[in-house]
Amino acid sequence: xxxxxxxxxxxxxxxxxxxxxxxxxxxxxxxxxxxxxxxxxxxxxxxxxxxxxxxxxxxxxxxxxxxxxxxxxxxxxxxxxxxxxxxxxxxxxxxxxxxxxxxxxxxxxxxxxxxxxxxxxxxxxxxxxxxxxxxxxxxxxxxxxxxxxxxxxxxxxxxxxxxxxxxxxxxxxxxxxxxxxxxxxxxxxxxxxxxxxxxxxxxxxxxxxxxxxxxxxxxxxxxxxxxxxxxxxxxxxxxxxxxxxxxxxxxxxxxxxxxxxxxxxxxxxxxxxxxxxxxxxxxxxxxxxxxxxxxxxxxxxxxxxxxxxxxxxxxxxxxxxxxxxxxxxxxxxxxxxxxxxxxxxxxxxxxxxxxxxxxxxxx
Amino acid sequence: xxxxxxxxxxxxxxxxxxxxxxxxxxxxxxxxxxxxxxxxxxxxxxxxxxxxxxxxxxxxxxxxxxxxxxxxxxxxxxxxxxxxxxxxxxxxxxxxxxxxxxxxxxxxxxxxxxxxxxxxxxxxxxxxxxxxxxxxxxxxxxxxxxxxxxxxxxxxxxxxxxxxxxxxxxxxxxxxxxxxxxxxxxxxxxxxxxxxxxxxxxxxxxxxxxxxxxxxxxxxxxxxxxxxxxxxxxxxxxxxxxxxxxxxxxxxxxxxxxxxxxxxxxxxxxxxxxxxxxxxxxxxxxxxxxxxxxxxxxxxxxxxxxxxxxxxxxxxxxxxxxxxxxxxxxxxxxxxxxxxxxxxxxxxxxxxxxxxxxxxxxx
Numbered sequence: 001x002x003x004x005x006x007x008x009x010x011x012x013x014x015x016x017x018x019x020x021x022x023x024x025x026x027x028x029x030x031x032x033x034x035x036x037x038x039x040x041x042x043x044x045x046x047x048x049x050x051x052x053x054x055x056x057x058x059x060x061x062x063x064x065x066x067x068x069x070x071x072x073x074x075x076x077x078x079x080x081x082x083x084x085x086x087x088x089x090x091x092x093x094x095x096x097x098x099x100x101x102x103x104x105x106x107x108x109x110x111x112x113x114x115x116x117x118x119x120x121x122x123x124x125x126x127x128x129x130x131x132x133x134x135x136x137x138x139x140x141x142x143x144x145x146x147x148x149x150x151x152x153x154x155x156x157x158x159x160x161x162x163x164x165x166x167x168x169x170x171x172x173x174x175x176x177x178x179x180x181x182x183x184x185x186x187x188x189x190x191x192x193x194x195x196x197x198x199x200x201x202x203x204x205x206x207x208x209x210x211x212x213x214x215x216x217x218x219x220x221x222x223x224x225x226x227x228x229x230x231x232x233x234x235x236x237x238x239x240x241x242x243x244x245x246x247x248x249x250x251x252x253x254x255x256x257x258x259x260x261x262x263x264x265x266x267x268x269x270x271x272x273x274x275x276x277x278x279x280x281x282x283x284x285x286x287x288x289x290x291x292x293x294x295x296x297x298x299x300x301x302x303x304x305x306x307x308x309x310x311x312x313x314x315x316x317x318x319x320x321x322x323x324x325x326x327x328x329x330x331x332x333x334x335x336x337x338x339x340x341x342x343x344x345x346x347x348x349x350x351x352x353x354x355x356x357x358x359x360x361x362x363x
Numbered sequence: 364x365x366x367x368x369x370x371x372x373x374x375x376x377x378x379x380x381x382x383x384x385x386x387x388x389x390x391x392x393x394x395x396x397x398x399x400x401x402x403x404x405x406x407x408x409x410x411x412x413x414x415x416x417x418x419x420x421x422x423x424x425x426x427x428x429x430x431x432x433x434x435x436x437x438x439x440x441x442x443x444x445x446x447x448x449x450x451x452x453x454x455x456x457x458x459x460x461x462x463x464x465x466x467x468x469x470x471x472x473x474x475x476x477x478x479x480x481x482x483x484x485x486x487x488x489x490x491x492x493x494x495x496x497x498x499x500x501x502x503x504x505x506x507x508x509x510x511x512x513x514x515x516x517x518x519x520x521x522x523x524x525x526x527x528x529x530x531x532x533x534x535x536x537x538x539x540x541x542x543x544x545x546x547x548x549x550x551x552x553x554x555x556x557x558x559x560x561x562x563x564x565x566x567x568x569x570x571x572x573x574x575x576x577x578x579x580x581x582x583x584x585x586x587x588x589x590x591x592x593x594x595x596x597x598x599x600x601x602x603x604x605x606x607x608x609x610x611x612x613x614x615x616x617x618x619x620x621x622x623x624x625x626x627x628x629x630x631x632x633x634x635x636x637x638x639x640x641x642x643x644x645x646x647x648x649x650x651x652x653x654x655x656x657x658x659x660x661x662x663x664x665x666x667x668x669x670x671x672x673x674x675x676x677x678x679x680x681x682x683x684x685x686x687x688x689x690x691x692x693x694x695x696x697x698x699x700x701x702x703x704x705x706x707x708x709x710x711x712x713x714x715x716x717x718x719x720x721x722x723x724x725x726x
Contacts, residue, residue, distance in 0.1 A: 012378075013380070014375065019460075039545060041545075048615050052396060105618060251511060253511040253512070254511065
């Protein structure tokens with residue numbers, strides 16, 4: 001039993017963490033029932049403020065070491081070949097609040113993950129038109145969102161290596177779930193980098209620059225690194241780690257969100273995903289440490305989208321700890337416990353849900 | 364200066380409060396710039412889980428003391444006369460996290476308010492068809508959302524007195540901002556009670572019942588009451604109190620959300636609103652305790668929607684405390700300090716924003 005449980009979310013939280021949690025939005029776990037997360041339920045992590053960008057005035061310059069520097073309007077980009085790709089995005093800090101001690105930042109418990117259908121033009125099309133020069137090593141994406149992080153005023157910016165940037169599923173996106181991109185998701189144009197944690201998918205794009213030296217922006221070289229200790233150089237956060245969640249069964253208590261259930265057969269449902277387009281090969285479900293294989297649902301056509309799973313459970317009276325863990329085609333399995341990281345990045349420790357089963361519960 | 368400041372959000376918060384803040388969603392204050400809050404930025408307070416209701420199977424029975432008990436389908440209701448009303452909703456617990464001590468519940472700082480255009484049929488049309496009997500004193504609205512609150516398993520339910528229920532702007536709503544109602548906003552059908560705090564606008568309607576005795580449901584007689592002490596009988600929360608917010612100027616620090624600004628002329632923008640359809644008559648803006656009148660923008664056609672305001676400010680180097688307070692046509696003015704309430708309801712204490720103005724800031 002004991003090894004099954006994540007460390008409880010112990011202790012207290014700072015007012016700043018609460019303010020960030022109120023501003024940003026998680027996906028309520030019952031929304032795992034949707035193949036595609038409905039508009040307005042997709043998680044949101046907004047570093048600074050949502051900028052006010054007018055689509056009619058907006059342009060996207062492609063600069064730097066390119067043969068044909070070009071500035072595109074929204075209409076220009078929408079006239080290029082387009083595709084729609086279903087992508088599961090997860091915040092690199094998802095699960096941070098489960099760590100002890102804990103980095104004071106956005107205190108995600110486990111709801112910083114969602115899936116959407118993104119429509120746009122492959123970045124490769126635009127880079128091809130611009131003509132990347134031989135010397136280019138990275139492509140830098142700058143947003144319109146400005147603020148201060150660790151004392152440094154900055155415009156949010158991230159880079160990709162050329163080989164990553166040219167992947168045909170890396171898109172310049174203007175629509176989400178068949179509707180024009182919303183302000184909070186990066187309107188009028190954002191990057192989507194499937195298979196990577198969300199920080200790579202720069203919102204509110206304001207320029208793209210081809211560079212010959214690795215980009216030194218703070219969100220690239222200081223932020224979004226795995227580090228065991230503050231003095232570590234760190235390893236960049238890139239592709240999403242294997243992970244899974246279940247819809248907590250039964251009904252919740254309003255304040256504690258503890259779950260209650262009547263005895264009987266329950267079909268437990270959830271989703272599992274991994275980064276880099278690596279398929280999920282196994283999902284296991286446990287009741288009080290007794291593991292069994294869950295049923296994997298048909299894989300989505302998109303290699304970037306989560307996969308459904310379910311498992312029947314005969315719930316008997318008492319308190320039970322439910323758990324889920326996924327394995328991907330690279331043989332990576334979720335750990336029982338969160339992996340230590342000073343900033344709380346990449347926590348894919350397995351989810352547990354404690355359920356009280358009793359005949360007094362109507363549902 | 365001192366009297367200008369709300370009590371700081373002192374101390375620490377419980378893990379349960381953080382989990383509620385991650386699950387529920389506030390409206391980031393920069394979204395005050397929109398007359399109508401974009402889809403997905405409207406605040407969300409979901410008591411239990413978002414229920415999965417299939418629109419095709421959904422029906423709405425009108426029961427109790429009516430001459431013609433009727434069950435409506437979605438199509439039936441959509442065939443009735445319809446109207447669209449712009450309404451500002453605010454959570455009764457908005458501002459709770461500003462109180463000291465503080466009730467442990469959803470820890471809204473100040474972002475539990477939004478405005479949407481709701482389309483539906485007047486409830487009065489449906490009640491007319493059903494034929495309310497003379498003896499009816501209240502109409503009870505039951506949702507499909509089920510959970511436990513303070514030890515009691517319940518389906519979320521609230522009532523309105525007949526006179527309130529028959530107001531022509533009280534709507535049975537199936538569309539929001541011109542789109543089908545989203546799951547998290549009460550799909551396929553919800554109630555909208557303009558001018559009241561959000562708890563009255565029952566989501567995921569499953570039945571409507573005309574009763575001859577005041578409804579005794581927990582969310583009606585225990586929850587959503589103003590109380591100075593736990594043993595008080597309490598006064599029900601009904602209409603929204605006069606309130607105002609500004610878009611915090613300048614740029615934020617990521618973690619603390621403190622604001623930074625360069626010196627110069629700034630146009631401060633915001634919204635003000637009151638309940639019961641009572642117009643806003645005055646908005647005042649202060650810098651370091653020096654009050655001046657802000658400019659009220661043209662009133663919206665809807666008496667239920669917030670009103671824009673703005674005020675120029677010549678920002679000089681240094682740290683400044685900005686504040687805003689509104690007055691409504693009933694002469695109600697926002698207090699400088701939060702009004703004490705044990706559950707943190709109805710806090711309309713004026714907003715203050717501390718800004719650091721310095722030439723090093725680019726924005």
